[in-house]
Amino acid sequence: MPGxxxxxxxxxxxxxxxxxxxxxxxxxGGRENVLVRGVQxxxxxxHREVRIVEGRMFQPKLGEVLIGRxxxxxxxxxxxxxxxxxxxxxxxxxxxxxxxxxxxxxEIWADMRxxxxxxxxxxxxxxxxxxxxxxxxxxxxxxxxxxxARVTLExxxxxxxxxxxxxxxxxxxxxxxxxxxxxxxxxxxxxLNTMYAAVTSRxxxxxxxxxxxxxxxxxxxxxxxxxxxxxIGGFVAGIALGVIAMWTVNTLLQGVAFSxxxxxxxxxxxxxxxxxxxxGLVFALAIGVFGGLAPAxxxxxxxxxxxxxxx
Numbered sequence: 001m002p003g004x005x006x007x008x009x010x011x012x013x014x015x016x017x018x019x020x021x022x023x024x025x026x027x028x029g030g031r032e033n034v035l036v037r038g039v040q041x042x043x044x045x046x047h048r049e050v051r052i053v054e055g056r057m058f059q060p061k062l063g064e065v066l067i068g069r070x071x072x073x074x075x076x077x078x079x080x081x082x083x084x085x086x087x088x089x090x091x092x093x094x095x096x097x098x099x100x101x102x103x104x105x106x107e108i109w110a111d112m113r114x115x116x117x118x119x120x121x122x123x124x125x126x127x128x129x130x131x132x133x134x135x136x137x138x139x140x141x142x143x144x145x146x147x148x149a150r151v152t153l154e155x156x157x158x159x160x161x162x163x164x165x166x167x168x169x170x171x172x173x174x175x176x177x178x179x180x181x182x183x184x185x186x187x188x189x190x191x192l193n194t195m196y197a198a199v200t201s202r203x204x205x206x207x208x209x210x211x212x213x214x215x216x217x218x219x220x221x222x223x224x225x226x227x228x229x230x231x232i233g234g235f236v237a238g239i240a241l242g243v244i245a246m247w248t249v250n251t252l253l254q255g256v257a258f259s260x261x262x263x264x265x266x267x268x269x270x271x272x273x274x275x276x277x278x279x280g281l282v283f284a285l286a287i288g289v290f291g292g293l294a295p296a297x298x299x300x301x302x303x304x305x306x307x308x309x310x311x
Contacts, residue, residue, distance in 0.1 A: 001144060003136035007045060015039060015046040015129040018112055020119050022086035025076045034071060036086065036108045038115025038125075046129040050104050055080040055095030060111040066095045068105035084108070087118040101269035103162060129158070184283045187234075191291020195227050199299045206302050220300035227292020228285065235284035239277065246270040 005013045018038040023031045037043075041057070044050060058064035065084065072078045077085075077093070084091045091110065099105040116122055132138050138157075145155040199206070206219060250269045 001141065001148075003133055003138075003141040003144075005131040005133040007042075011042075013042070013045055013131040015043040016112065016125040017043065017127055017129060018115050018119070018121065018124075019126045020087065020115060024071075024084060024086050026074055027076050034075070034086070034108060035106065036065075036110060036115060038112035039109050040112050043109070043129070046131060047099075047104065049100040049102060050097050052095050053098045055093075058094055058109070058111055060113060062111075063089055063091050063114055064094045064110070065091045066097045066109040067093055068107050069096060069098055070106040071108055072096050089118055101271065105269075128153070180279075180283060184287055187287050188291045191227060191231065191287055192294060194230070195223065195292045195295035196298070198226070199223065199295045202299075203302070206299050210302070216300040220296045223296035223299050224289070224292050227296065228288035231284045231288030231291070234287075235281055238280060238284075239272075242276075242280075243272060246272065 007013050020036045020038070021033045022036060024034045025031055052066065053069075055066075058066055067075075067078050067084075075084070077083050080093055080096060082093045084093060091108075097104070097109065099107075112125070132141060142155040145151070145153050209219060210216075
């Protein structure tokens, strides 16, 4: 079909693939579904983020497999030179692949024909990966595939496919945001107490500044600025703690495992994002404003005589 990229050999960059979800034993003696992907060598040209970091490429018709980093850390026998028992045979691990922290780290790759024979599906495939040629209209190609009466296929970007698979993570995201709102509310009251205490302890200073000619607006702005600086300091500390927590999860727990819609278990690594940092900054600024505005207003409303008298 027009619009599909071609490789250096002039052949279309199209990777037919078959997937299976057998049970594999974990290191702690349990069992879980793992996605086994039958591929051809062209698959590495389509999935450029996947690379072999240990061992070698599997050979066809020999029952050899590549395992992702997540599989190597979670499952019994998942190492170069080891064996895995799933499906109707025993498979020999000949290499470890790195998917860059993506769901591919939780997959096992084998020769497509080997997987077809083991799954007793001698023909056909589960899906086709293809790359769009530079400058081509992606939507036109998607519509052409969907409208082709010879095949029953639906085309979508791979990022969209995995976003749909990870729908279960949306509920976790909502839960985290709700927890953040509750904690931010508590932090706001903490900021209120801190700033009210600051106003009380600086009554003499406020009276002196007012006597020297500083306006009410200047007093309000100074206390509000102090509250915002405290909030930003907390934001920086929170970012640092978050990065440490991510490193701990990725290093000690080897990422976060979650069940996909395919009933297989995927292990992904946590990475900081600009969106998360921006959301944290918004919460921090809101805490600084709402926590410091009322005390700053009170400080600016103090009369010079009352402030000096209380001092």
